[in-house]
Amino acid sequence: MDVINLVIDNKPVVVKKGTTILEAAKGIGIHIPTLCYMKLDDLNIENKPGGCRICVVEVDGRRNLAPACCTDVSEGMNVNTHSIRAINARRTVMELILSDHPADCLICAKSGNCDLQNMAHNLGIRKIHYQGEQSHYREDTSPAIIREVDKCIMCRRCEMMCNEVQTVGVLSAINRGFNSVVAPAFEMNLDHSVCTYCGQCVAVCPTGALTEVDETGKVVRALSDSAKTVIVQTAPAVRAALGEEFGYEAGTLVTGKLVAALRRLGFDYVFDTDFAADLTIMEEGTEMLNRLGRHLAGDKEVKLPILTSCCPAWVKFFEHHFPDMKEIPSTARSPQQMFGSIAKTYFADKLGIKREDLVVVSIMPCVAKKYECGRDEFKVNNNPDVDFALTTRELAALIKISNINFRTLPNEEYDNPLGESTGAAVIFGTTGGVIEAAVRTAYELHTKKELPRLNFDELRGMEGIRKATIDFDGTPINIGIAHGLGNARKLLEEIQAGKSEFHAIEIMSCPGGCIGGGGQPYHHGNAEILKKRQRAIYQEDTKKSIRKSHENPYIIQLYKEFLGKPMSEKAHHLLHTAYFDRTE
Amino acid sequence: MVCNADEGDPGAFMDRSILEGDPHSVIEAMAICGYCICSDTGLVYIRAEYPLAIERLKIAINQAEEYGLLGDDILGTGFSFKIELRYGAGAFVCGEETALIHSMEGLRGEPTVKPPFPSVSGYMGKPTNVNNVETFANIPVIINKGAGWFNKIGTEKSKGTKVFALAGKINNVGLIEVPMGTTLREVIYDIGGGIKDGKEFKSVQTGGPSGGCLTKKFLDTPIDYENLGAAGSMMGSGGMIVMDEDDCMVSIAKFYLEFTLEESCGKCSPCRIGNKRLHEILDKITQGNGDLEDIERLKVLSNVIKDTSLCGLGQSSPNPVLSTIANFENEYLAHVLEGKCPAGQCKSLVHYVINEELCNGCTLCFRNCPVGAITGERRVAHFIDQSLCIKCGVCFEKCKFNAITVN
Amino acid sequence: MPKIKLSENTVQTIKSVCAEFDNKESELINVLHKVQGKLGYLPAEVQEVIAKGLNTSVARVYGVVTFYSYFTMIPRGEFPISICMGTACYVRGAEQVLGEFKRQLKVEVGESTPDGKFSLNCLRCVGACGLAPVVTIGEKVFGRVAPTQVKEIIAEYRQGCASENAKSA
C-alpha cells in the first residue's frame, strides 16, 4: 500500500506513504506553523529535531498532541490543526519560549525579519502568563558574526548547518535541561574556534541569536570624512537578491537601482566586483592552464586538481582541516581582494592619492568577507586593501536609514575603469559559475579557437556535487563542482586518497554558491528563493554584450598599463596569496 | 537486543539487586530473546554508578562463555550470541529507549520522536529490541514453568509479579515482590509493617518522578497497571514511597519537579522551559507568595507539558503536580489562602515562637541560634525576632522545656 | 579557564585509550569513561586530544561531556573541601572562612591545588546549621570553624591524618 487516505480539518487527502502531517496539510493549502523545522528542497538540507513543539496538532485516538513536522500520516488518520486544544497548547508553548527570551524586539538586529517575532504575532500572544528566570550568556563578537545567545531558542538549525551541511563542527548543543544551548566547545568565542565564518548558521537562525557584525556605522563615518575618497564594489550575487529587501519578487535583478542607491549614499565611485572577477579568471585560468599544460607534458611534480580559491570560508576551512593540501588551491586571491589591491595601487595612482586616503568598501552576499578583508596578507603597512565589507542586508539597512526610496530610483551605470564586466564575471554568484567562466577563457587561451557555445548546462544546477567533462578541442578536461563544505570535504578526501579524477574543482562554501551566502536577505527556509536568484544570475549573463573575461576591454587595458601579463611578477605580488596551516 | 539497566529512578534498586544477585537469569533471557528474534548481539546499558553490578555481570558473562552458553555455536545449535556492556553516565533520560540508543552510539542522550520505534530503526539504524532487567529476569522462569503457570499469578490483565522498592515513612523498607493485584494496604501494613512512629498514613507515591500520589481512598485498590493508571499514577519502575501526616504535598511535588528539572534533556521547549516554570510556581507557593491563579496556572501548564513534550519524561513530569492538586487541593489552598503549611514543612510559612509561660530563661536557645535572632536574659522569658530567624529549628530541638512551638 | 599543558605521557595514554576503541566516534562515551577513570577528570585539553583521536569535533565531545553528570571537567582533590554557604553559615562568617581557605590553598572555588590534595567548593545548607559555619572535608564535618583555624585544619590533612580533635558532627 503506497498511498494513505486521511482527513485534515475535515478535508480528505490522499498522499504518499511516508509523508508527514505537515507536508500533507501543505498540499491542500493548510498552513501549520513551524519554528524549528526547516527544509531546503533540492539542496538536501533538512532540520527536523521535533524540538520546538509549535507545530502540534490534534489526532483522533492519540493520547497526546502530535508534532506535525515529524509525524508520518497513517491510514484513516483524522487530524485537526486548529482545535482549541491544539491552539491552546501552541500558544502556551510559545509563551514558554518567550518567557525565556529577552523582549528586545524594538532594538534587535533581527526585528522585522525574525521568525520568532512573526510567530508570536501570528499566534496573537499578548501576555506571557509564565514569567520566571531567564538564561543569560556572554555575548560573543568575532570578526564576522555576533552570537547573542540569550536569544537562542534551541531550534538546532545552526548546529545542523555547521555539522551536517558544512561539517565544520564548531557548534553543538551543550549542557542539559534549562541550561542547554548551542555553543562552540567550552563556550569559547567563535574566533578561537575553527569557524569558517561561512555564515550559514546566521542564514538559518530564526531569531537574533546569530547575526553579522554591523559595520554600517563605520562606513557612514568614512563617507562623511571629506579627506577620504570612498569607493565601493558590489559582488555579483548582491544584485540578484537586494530587491527582496524592498518588496521585489525574489530573483528580480536590481543592478541599476543598486548603483543609483550607492551614489545617493555618497560613494565617490561605484565599481563592480565583477570587474575583479574577470581579473580572477585571467589569473586563475592562466594558472590552471599552466598546471594542466605541465601535467599533460608529463610533469609528475605538478599538483592537480587545481581548486578555486575565491571563497574565504572555503579557504579557512582547508587551512584548518586539510593543511597538508594547502598547495593545491589556486593562489589567486578572491575577487574582493583583487579589487582592493588594484584599487589601492592602480586606481589610487590614477587619482593621485595615497592609499591611506582611499577607503574601499565592498557589498557582499557573505559574512566571511568581513573576516577575509582583515587577514594580514591583505594589508600594506597595516592599511587593508578592503576597508569594510558590508552584507547585502547591511546595505539594505543603510539605504533605509538614509531615507532613499529604492523603488523609485532610476537605473544607473557603474563607473569606469573598475566597473566594466562580462557575463562570465556575473555568474561567479552561483555554484558552477566560476568554473564555467574559467572554462570560457581557458578554452580559448588553450585552443586559440573561438568557443562554439557559451552556456555550459552540464556545469549548472543545484546538486551538491556535480561533474562534467569538457572537451578542450581533443583534450578531455574533468571538472568537479561542490557547494556546501560537506560536499567539498568529500571531494577533498578523494584527492587525499589519490582517487580524484578531476583536473579542476570549483568549491563554494554556501549551498547554492554566493546567492545563498550568509549575508543575503533571509530565505526563511524557502529554497525556491535561491533558485530564483540563480536564474536571475544566468539571465544577467545572457544580457551582457561581452561574456568572456579575457575580452573585457578594461581588463586588457589594466594588463597593458599596469600588470603586464597574467602571472607576471607584479600580478603575483598584487593578485596572488599564500595559505597557512591553522591546525595549532 | 538491548537490556535497559539504567535504572535512573531515585529510590528504585530492583534492577541492581537482580544484576548483583542473579545476573545469569538476565544473561540467559537475553540469549533466549536473541534466539527468538535472530539477533547475535546483546548490549546491556548499565549505569556507571553500579560498580558492583557491573563487576558481577562481567563475571557472569565470562562464566557463561566458559560453559559455552554464550559465544559461537551455543551448545552445538549453530546459534551464536555475545553480550557486551555499555555504560550510562548519569542521565536519567537515557532510560528512555531512543535516548538510550543514542547514548550507546556515543551521542548526547536526547530522545527522538517515535515512530520510528527502536524495533524498526534503533541502534546504528538497525531494528532493536529494548527491555528492562526485570522483564528479562522473568523469562527463564516462565519458560521453565510454562505460560499457564505465570498467567495464574496476578490479575486478569496484569499477569505475574512485580518488584517494588518500598521506602519512606514506613517501618520495613526494602525490596518486595508481590503478585499483581495485591492491595496497597497489604503492602504497607502487612509487609511494610505500618507507618513509622505510629503516625498516620497520608499518601504513597508510585512510579517514581513521573508517577502520582495515591491517597487513603486507594488503600484497598488492587495494584496493577490498569488501576494505577486509572488512579492517576503509574507502575513505572516500581518505586513506592510512603508519606505520613508530616509531609507537605506541595513540597513533595516541588521535590519531584526539581528532579525532572535536573534531568530534562532540554531538547523540547515544553519540558525544558515548562518544568522550570512549574517549579518556580511551586516554589512561590511554598514561600507563601502564591495565589489562586497560580494553582490554575499549574493545572493548565501541566496539561500542556504532558500534551506537547517529545518524550516520556516531559509527558509525565507534571504527574506529581496534577495528582497532588487532585488529591490534596486543600493543602494547596491552605498555602495560598491562609499562608499556612498544614504539615509544617514549608520553612517560609513556619514560625518558631517561645511560649513565655513555659520558658524559664535557661538561655540554651539563645546560645545556639546561629543568627542571633533570640534575645532575652537568664531566667527571663526569651523572644525570637521573626525578621532574623532563618527557621533552622535549632532552638526547637535544643529547648528542654517544650517552650518553643511551631506555628 | 586556565590552560594546562598535558604531559607527553598523558597524551599517549589518551591516544591509546582511543586506539583501544578502534578510534571510533561512536565509542566516545566509553572513551570518556576510561579516560576519566585514569585522569580523574576531563579538562578542555584532554577533550581536544580525544576529539582528534576519534576524528570528531571538540564541540561534539564537549556537548557530550556537559550532557552527562558523571563527567566532570574539574578535578576533585584527594580531600575535597566544601564550605557551606547556606544562610546560617553565611551570617556566621562562612565567607571569611572561605576567603581564608582560598588564601591558604591559593585556589579559587571550583579549583584544586596543584598537588591534587585539596579541591574547594561551596554548597548549600548541609543541615547542620547549629554548628555554623560548617565545612566538610570528604565525609567529615567541621563545625564552628573560625578563620584562624583554617591553617591548622589544612596542616593536619597535609600531614596525612584527619584532625581528630576538631569538633565533628
Ligand SMILES: Cc1cc2nc3c(=O)[nH]c(=O)nc-3n(C[C@H](O)[C@H](O)[C@H](O)COP(=O)(O)O)c2cc1C
Ligand atoms: C524518562 C524515561 C526514563 C526511563 N527510565 C527507564 C529505566 O531507568 N529503566 C528501564 O528499564 N526503563 C526505563 N524507561 C522505559 C524505557 O523507555 C522502555 O520502555 C523500557 O526499557 C522497555 O522495557 P520493558 O518493556 O521490558 O519494560 C524510561 C522511560 C522514560 C520515558
Ligand code: SF4
Ligand atoms: S530575536 Fe526576534 S523575538 Fe527576539 S528580540 Fe530579536 S526580533 Fe524580537
Ligand code: SF4
Ligand atoms: S559560520 Fe559556518 S563554520 Fe562558523 S559556526 Fe556558522 S556554520 Fe559553522
Ligand code: SF4
Ligand atoms: S542560535 Fe539560532 S539557529 Fe542556533 S539553535 Fe539558537 S535559535 Fe536556532
Ligand code: SF4
Ligand atoms: S520531554 Fe524533556 S527529556 Fe524528553 S525530549 Fe523533551 S526536553 Fe528532553
Ligand code: FES
Ligand atoms: S516545527 Fe515541529 S517541532 Fe518544531
Ligand code: FES
Ligand atoms: S546553612 Fe550551613 S549547615 Fe545549614
